[in-house]
Structure formats: structure tokens, C-alpha cells
Amino acid sequence: MNGQSKRDQLTFPSGAAELDGWHFTGNGSAFAGPAGRPVVVMAHGLGGTKDSGLEPFATALAEAGLDVLAFDYRGFGASGGTPRQHASMTGQVDDYRAALAAAARLPGVDGRRIVLWGVSLSGGHVLAAAAGRDDVAAVVSLTPLVDGRAAARLALKHHPAAAMLRSTRAGLRSRLATLRGGEPVLMPVVAHPGEVGALTLSGHHESYLALAGPTWRNEIDASVGFQLGSHRPARHAKGLACPWLVQIADFDRSAPPHASAKAAEAGRAEVRHYPCDHFDVWPGRDWFGPAVEHQLLFLRRHLA
Numbered sequence: 389m390n391g392q393s394k395r396d397q398l399t400f401p402s403g404a405a406e407l408d409g410w411h412f413t414g415n416g417s418a419f420a421g422p423a424g425r426p427v428v429v430m431a432h433g434l435g436g437t438k439d440s441g442l443e444p445f446a447t448a449l450a451e452a453g454l455d456v457l458a459f460d461y462r463g464f465g466a467s468g469g470t471p472r473q474h475a476s477m478t479g480q481v482d483d484y485r486a487a488l489a490a491a492a493r494l495p496g497v498d499g500r501r502i503v504l505w506g507v508s509l510s511g512g513h514v515l516a517a518a519a520g521r522d523d524v525a526a527v528v529s530l531t532p533l534v535d536g537r538a539a540a541r542l543a544l545k546h547h548p549a550a551a552m553l554r555s556t557r558a559g560l561r562s563r564l565a566t567l568r569g570g571e572p573v574l575m576p577v578v579a580h581p582g583e584v585g586a587l588t589l590s591g592h593h594e595s596y597l598a599l600a601g602p603t604w605r606n607e608i609d610a611s612v613g614f615q616l617g618s619h620r621p622a623r624h625a626k627g628l629a630c631p632w633l634v635q636i637a638d639f640d641r642s643a644p645p646h647a648s649a650k651a652a653e654a655g656r657a658e659v660r661h662y663p664c665d666h667f668d669v670w671p672g673r674d675w676f677g678p679a680v681e682h683q684l685l686f687l688r689r690h691l692a
Contacts, residue, residue, distance in 0.1 A: 393412050393413055393414065393415045393447060393450035393451050394412070394413045395410050395411065395412050395413075395443075395446075396410070396411045396413070397409070397410060397411075398410075398411055398490070400459075400486060400487065400489075400490035401486065402462060402482060402483045402485075402486035402487075403462070403469075403479070403482060403486075404469070405462035405463070405467060405468045405469030405483075406467065406468040406469075407459050407460060407461070407462065407467040407468070407469075407483060407486065407487065408438075408459065408460050408465065408466035408467045408468075409438075409457050409458060409459035409460070409487065409490065410438060410443075410446070410456075410457070410458045410459075411455065411456070411457055411494055412446045412447065412449070412450035412455065412456040412457075412458070413450065413455055413496065414449075414450050414452075414453045414454045414455045414456075414496075415450060415451050415452075415453060416453045417453065418452060418453035418688075418692055419452075419453040419454055419687075419688075419691055419692050420453070421498055421501070423498040423499075423500065423501075424496050424497045424498040424499075425453065425454060425455050425496055425497055425498060425501075426454055426455070426497075426498060426501035426502065426503055426525060426687075426691050427454070427455040427456065427457060427491045427492070427494060427497045427498075427499075427501070427502055427503070428446075428449050428454050428455070428456045428457070428502075428503040428504075428505050428528075429456075429457050429459075429484065429487045429488050429491050429502060429503065429504055429505065430442060430445065430446065430456065430457070430458045430459075430505040430506065430507075430510075431458065431459055431460070431461060431480070431483070431484065431487070431506065431510045431513070432460075432461075432507065432508075432510060433506075433507050433508025433509040433510055433511070433533075434475060434508060434509045434577065434586060434587070434608070434612070435464070435473070435475065435577035435586065435604075435606075435607075435608045436464075436508075436599075436604070437460050437464055437465030437466070437601055437603045437604045438458040438459060438460050438465060438466075438601075439465065439466075439601025439602060439603050439604065440596075440599045440600050440601040440604045441599035441601075441670050441671055442458045443458070444671040444676070445505075445671075445680065446458050448680045448684070449505075449680075449683070449684070449687075452684050452687075452688075453692075454503070454687065454691075455491075455494060455496065455497050457487055457490065457491040457494065459483070459487045460603070461475070461479070461480045461483050462476075462479055462480075462483055463475075465603040465604065466603050471566075471571065471572055471609070473572075473574055473605060473607045473608050473609055474572055474608075474609040475509075475608060475609065475612045475615070476615070477513075477615050477616075477619050480509075480510070480513055481513050481516045481517050484504065484506075484510075484513055484514065484516075484517035485517055488502055488504070488517065488521075488523075488524075492523065499523060500523050500525070501523075501525040501691060502523055502524050502525060503524070503525060503526045503527070503528065503687065503691070504517055504518050504524055504526075504527045504528070505527075505528045505530075505683075506527075506528070506529055506530070506532065507529075507530040507531060507532070507669075508530075508531055508532065508533055508642070508643055508666070509533050511529035511530055511531060511532025511533060511534070511643070512529070512532050512533050512534045512619070512621035512622070513621065514527050514528070514529060515527065515529070515534065515621040515622070515624040515625060515628065515651075515655075516621045516624050518624070518628060518629075518630065519624045519627055519628070520627070521629075522629065524629075524630050525630055525631075525690065525691060526630055526631045526632070526633070526686070526687060526690050526691060527628065527630060527631070527632045527633070528632075528633045528635075528683055528686070528687075529632070529633065529634050529635065529648070529657075530635045530669060530679060530683075531635060531636065531637045531640055531642075531643050531648075531666055531669055532634065532643055532648055532651075533616075533619075533642070533643040533644075534620070534621050534622040534625075534643075534647055534648055534651045535619075535620055535621075535622050535644065535647040535651070536615075536616040536617050536618060536619035536620060537617060537618075537620070538644040538646070538647040539616060539642070539643065539644055539647070540613075540616070540617055541644075542641065542642070542644045554584045555575065555584050555585070555586075555610065555613060556613065558573055558575050558584055558610035559573075559610045559611045559612070559613050559614055560611075561573045561610070562574075562609055562610040562611040563611045563614065566611070572609040572610070572611065573609070573610045573611075574607040574608065574609060574610060575607070575608060575610040576606050576607065576608075577596065577605075577606050577607065577608045578592050578593045578596040578597070578606060579593060580593050586608055586612060586613070587642065589641050589642070591665070591667070592642075592666075592667065595667035595670070596667070598672065599670055599671070622647065622650070622651035622654070625651040625652070625654040625655030625657075626654045626655060628655045628656075631658070631686070631690045632652070632655050632656070632657040632658070633657065633658050633659075633660070633682070633683065633686040634648055634649075634651070634652040634655075634657045634658070634659050634660070635659075635660045635662065635669065635679055635682065635683075636648045636649060636652075636659060636660070636661050636662070637662050637664050637665055637666055637668060637669060637675075638661050638662065638663050638664070639663065639664060639665050640665060640666045641665055641666060642666040643666060658686060660679075660682045662675045662678065662679065
């Protein structure tokens, strides 16, 4: 950070877990209204933690004048909750709702102008979290995963069948172990091509580890694939009652671009395209700057 925006640590409850968050105070009055500044609520994608690449996004938004609350999901990073490293789709959406409530209570914030920001898996979570609410003023989905079945078809196209089968077997062992009251079977979040892991395409291991922060663990419950198969946040797109920005990586091998475009059309979203793969919009990559610039243009148009 350049010293113009301030970051404070805070905790807040979500179900039985205590979640850990960072509050970035907005700089200046560009977005300020009679009730205060808008606040952006953000979390990571699959297996991610807030110290793994979210801070540069949060800092850029805060220095433009927006407050930001970045948080870790239950069971990940600095947040509490058990079992650890278990990605529950419904639980993570509930965590977004809890963070939304916590953000509305922050000093200097206008609780009626909340922005839900998500990337990859959380780019779909924000649709579900925003559904039916009138206090969400805008939604930003960066390279979002909005249709688990489409993602599964894309994975089959890019992964060897033998590697997919090994991951599926690990998921079955995890499901059986937890049904019997045992601990889940863990597999890597990212691994090299041909290895067992959630993300194993060429370049993904290096890209993810370049972002990894001190609380991140390269482990996730192997049964996550079964949840993703039925995960379809795109169904909430038509009912979105606020402006929505969808940022699509046209050569994305992880979050299907065509599914994002279809959901964006249904939700009457503003769409931005980038000629790159999934991780190329992250800090240190070529399309990070344009992605942030377009987020700020969108938010200034609707909130400033």
C-alpha cells in the first residue's frame, strides 16, 4: 500500500465460526454520500485466502475512495471453523452474507451501498448472496465460475481421463470417510498436470503459488468436485436487482467463458473481455491493471 489507505483487522460471526477480515478504509471523498462511503465485500476463489492476492485489488479500490472488507471463509486462512479446508458452497455464500452484515456496521460506511465482489468460484457466490436484497448496490464478478456442469465439461476437455478418475476416487473416499464420522480426505488445491488435485492444468501450480500468502494451505477436501457439479449460481442472474459487471477471460480453461457470457446476458450485465487465461487478471500479470481500471469505471458510473 502507498500509505493513503488504512487496513484494520476484525472478526465477525458466521454460523458457529468466527471469520477473520481486513477493513481497508477508503481514501478521500470521491464516493462519499450523506450516509458515508460504499463498501466492497470480497473473498477468494477455490481454496484461496485473503492474503493470497486479494490485497492489491482491495488497495486499488480503497485508494480510489471505497471502503473494502476482505475476509476468509470458514475453515480457511485466519478464520475459525471446522472441518478445515472444506469448501462448502452454501456455507461460503452464508459467509458472504455475514460479511455483508459486518460491512454495513463499519464506521464511515453507507450500509445501503454495498458492493459484492468475487473472483473465480466467489464470482458466482456473489450472485447468490445478492439475490433478493435491496442493500446491494452493485456486483462485480471477475472470471466467474457460474455453472458447475459447464466447468465439468471444460475440465474433461483439458484433463486426461485417468487424472480425472484419480481425483474422483479421492473424492469418493473423502465422502465415505465423513459419512462414517471420520476426517475428510485432502488433496492439493493445485498440482502439476497428471497429478491428483483440484487445479492441475499447465501453469496453474506456478500461478497459484506466486499468489500464495502465509495462511494459505495447498489442501482441500477432495469431495469438493461433487459439490461443484451441482453448483449453478447463474440461476440467480435474472433476478439481480442491481448493476452487475462480468469480466471474462476469453481463453479461460477453468471458468467457462461461454457460461459467464450466457449468465451476463440473462442478468443484463456490463461485460468486459480480456484475451487471456484464468490467472492472467491477478496481480503481477498483464491484465490485472485493465481489470481493476474497468471495475473502477463501473463503480464510479453507478456509485460515485
